[in-house]
Amino acid sequence: MKKKIFLPAFITLSFVTILVSSALVPTFSYASGESAAPEIPPTLVEASKAKTEYWQSEIQATGSLAAVQGIMVKPEIEGRVTQIFFKSGDYVKAGAPLIETNPDILKAQLSYAKAQYVLSQGDYHRAIALYQRHVLSQADLEKSKAALDSNKANFDKAQSQLNQTLIRAPFAGKLGLRLVNVGDYVSPGQNIVNLQAMDTLRIDFSVPETFFNQLAIGEHVNVHTTAYPNQTFTGTVYAFESAVDPNTRTLSVRAYIPNPQEKLLP
Numbered sequence: 001m002k003k004k005i006f007l008p009a010f011i012t013l014s015f016v017t018i019l020v021s022s023a024l025v026p027t028f029s030y031a032s033g034e035s036a037a038p039e040i041p042p043t044l045v046e047a048s049k050a051k052t053e054y055w056q057s058e059i060q061a062t063g064s065l066a067a068v069q070g071i072m073v074k075p076e077i078e079g080r081v082t083q084i085f086f087k088s089g090d091y092v093k094a095g096a097p098l099i100e101t102n103p104d105i106l107k108a109q110l111s112y113a114k115a116q117y118v119l120s121q122g123d124y125h126r127a128i129a130l131y132q133r134h135v136l137s138q139a140d141l142e143k144s145k146a147a148l149d150s151n152k153a154n155f156d157k158a159q160s161q162l163n164q165t166l167i168r169a170p171f172a173g174k175l176g177l178r179l180v181n182v183g184d185y186v187s188p189g190q191n192i193v194n195l196q197a198m199d200t201l202r203i204d205f206s207v208p209e210t211f212f213n214q215l216a217i218g219e220h221v222n223v224h225t226t227a228y229p230n231q232t233f234t235g236t237v238y239a240f241e242s243a244v245d246p247n248t249r250t251l252s253v254r255a256y257i258p259n260p261q262e263k264l265l266p
Contacts (some may be wrong), residue, residue, distance in 0.1 A: 005250070057214065063223070065257070067266045069171050069197040073098060074189050076164045081184045086193070088178045092169045099180065099192060102253040103165040110158040114170040117155040174262075194208030198262045203235060206250035221255045225264065233257055233264065 018159065058064060079101030086098055091139035127144035130136035176194030203223060215237065223233040233255075257264065 004166065016064055059211050061205040061207055063203040063255075065201050065203050065264055065266050067173070067196040067198065068200050068202050069173065069266055071170070071195055073167060073169075074196055075099075075101060075167055075186050076188055076194065077101065077161065078185070078187045079165060081180055081186060083180050084178065084182055086175055086178070086182070087207055088175065088193075090175045092172065092175060092195070094172045095171060096169045098167045098169055098175075101163055101165045101168070101186060106158065106162040106165060110155070110162050112156040113151070113158040117138075117151040117197040120144075120151040124148045167192065169195060170199055171194070171195070195258075196266055198259060198265075200265055201257045201259050201266060203255050203257055204252060205255075206245070206248065206252050209244045209249050209251050212240075213242075215251075215253065223257060223264075228263060231263075233259075 081099055082102050083100040084098075085096070085100075086092060092098070124144045125148070127136055127141050131138070131141045172188060173195045174197075176196070178192075178193050179191050186192070203221065215241075217237055219237040220233040221237060223235060224231075225233075235255040237255045241255045244251050
């Protein structure tokens, strides 16, 4: 017996109600008289050919749509916004630049760190040559190598900090409303813009634990939304919560919903 899960805009948990109508019962009437006895009309019988039909059980629930990949873009370091590379509502590719915070100080720090790193490389190569000629001790050679490693770490750190001034899209998707302007001073964790991958959405819903034995990975989910009351969107169950909610005695279920035309919004 196949099962389907229906997710309307507002959840009620119930099974399909089957209405069985009984056959019409005829009623009779007659006129009373001294010489006439009541006549019983023949019984009416309606017959139909029996046939086999499939019956599908349904579980109705209300779900929430979310993007499979969706984030609020935020800076990792503080700084003044010097460039904005997008407009509200743009579609962007993975790695596309979004905003840049003032990189001047970090560029100077990177140049200094690079100079120290290059200098320590030359010192280390000379130390190796002297050590091979037995002019330099093992301890001095190790100090030279430690200085090289330290300067290399400082150079990598400065490079990473400079990279953080340019915020890029971590994945392809649609941007929301821009929340900053050029010249704004932003802090780590401040909201910049919403980024959502729209091609596939997920829907989270809950069902009573008594229905758990009727659910399975791969079950179809029919989704209805008030935005498109006459259209059905089909998804597939792909995960369950690992435990029942002790407060509501319900189990959380998650399904994928293909959204190629982007009619549905998270």
